[in-house]
Amino acid sequence: PTRDAMATTMATATRTTTRMTTRTTTTRRAAKNERRVACVRRAANDDAANDGAAPSPFVAPSEAPALTKRGKPMPKPQKPQRRKAKTGGKQGEQMKAKPPSAEEVAAAERFDAIVAKGGAIFEVFVRAAGPNQWFPVGPLASESPRNIKKEIWAAEKPLKEAAFKMYPALAKPPAFGRVEYGYRERDESSKITEEQIREKQGQKNPFDDVILLTKDDDSTTAGAEENDLLSKFKKMLNPYDN
Numbered sequence: 001p002t003r004d005a006m007a008t009t010m011a012t013a014t015r016t017t018t019r020m021t022t023r024t025t026t027t028r029r030a031a032k033n034e035r036r037v038a039c040v041r042r043a044a045n046d047d048a049a050n051d052g053a054a055p056s057p058f059v060a061p062s063e064a065p066a067l068t069k070r071g072k073p074m075p076k077p078q079k080p081q082r083r084k085a086k087t088g089g090k091q092g093e094q095m096k097a098k099p100p101s102a103e104e105v106a107a108a109e110r111f112d113a114i115v116a117k118g119g120a121i122f123e124v125f126v127r128a129a130g131p132n133q134w135f136p137v138g139p140l141a142s143e144s145p146r147n148i149k150k151e152i153w154a155a156e157k158p159l160k161e162a163a164f165k166m167y168p169a170l171a172k173p174p175a176f177g178r179v180e181y182g183y184r185e186r187d188e189s190s191k192i193t194e195e196q197i198r199e200k201q202g203q204k205n206p207f208d209d210v211i212l213l214t215k216d217d218d219s220t221t222a223g224a225e226e227n228d229l230l231s232k233f234k235k236m237l238n239p240y241d242n
Contacts, residue, residue, distance in 0.1 A: 035071045043073075103158070114141040122148050125182040125210050126163040128175035134182055134207040135170075137163050145185065152181055152213055182210040 068074060100108075115121065119141045125134040137159055142148045152159070163179060164171045171177045192206040 032067070032071055036067050039067070039071075039073055107155075107158070111139070111141045114143055117143065119143045120145050120148070121186045122183045123186050124152060124159060125184075125207070126159070126167070126170070126179050127182070128170055129178040129180050134210050135163070135167050137166065139186065140183070148183060149213060152183060156181075181213040182207075183213060184210050 120143075122140050122142060122145075124137045124140050126137050127134045140148070140151060140155065142151045159181065160179065164177070169175070170179055190209075192204065196204060
């Protein structure tokens with residue numbers, strides 16, 4: 001009898017729990033449906049108010065929007081945004097051509113004046129220190145071919161700046177900015193063309209006639225000679241002076 005009573009009690013409790021669970025689930029579903037219908041009805045009333053019609057008390061279930069788990073309307077799908085190319089900033093500033101400076105304008109005018117007087121035009125080259133590849137930097141005019149070395153050394157600063165701007169690798173390892181300069185007189189008749197280089201299959205070097213610039217320019221040699229003569233003259237006056 002005790003076991004039967006306990007079994008009856010457990011069965012009754014199980015049925016009660018099942019009823020409560022079913023009732024709770026039904027209540028939640030009903031509340032969810034009510035919120036859904038209320039949301040749809042509110043949206044329909046807003047649309048009717050905008051159109052000037054009377055609000056409708058009923059909305060068909062097929063027109064009901066989808067809801068989230070919390071009973072809120074699903075957000076509208078957003079269109080993918082395309083990224084626009086940046087045209088401003090540092091990149092845009094670099095693309096804009098800068099006007100020539102006063103020094104560049106003066107150098108161009110001086111170049112034209114020397115050429116107009118019949119001066120010689122030389123092509124200036126730069127390379128990393130050592131037996132490396134030559135790279136053209138630009139033309140340089142000189143009133144006399146004898147003065148070309150002094151002209152190049154006088155324009156070393158703008159030449160180096162232009163070389164590093166045109167060939168940034170020269171300022172980086174392994175060159176570290178240590179460069180050498182070369183020159184040759186411009187002669188269109190003896191200039192090697194690309195067709196000739198292709199015919200020789202790379203065996204002909206178009207920079208064979210480039211002369212390496214050294215520190216022994218005209219002014220340095222003249223100064224050395226003057227110092228040598230002065231030292232000899234002092235030695236003649238003071239033969240016992242070491």
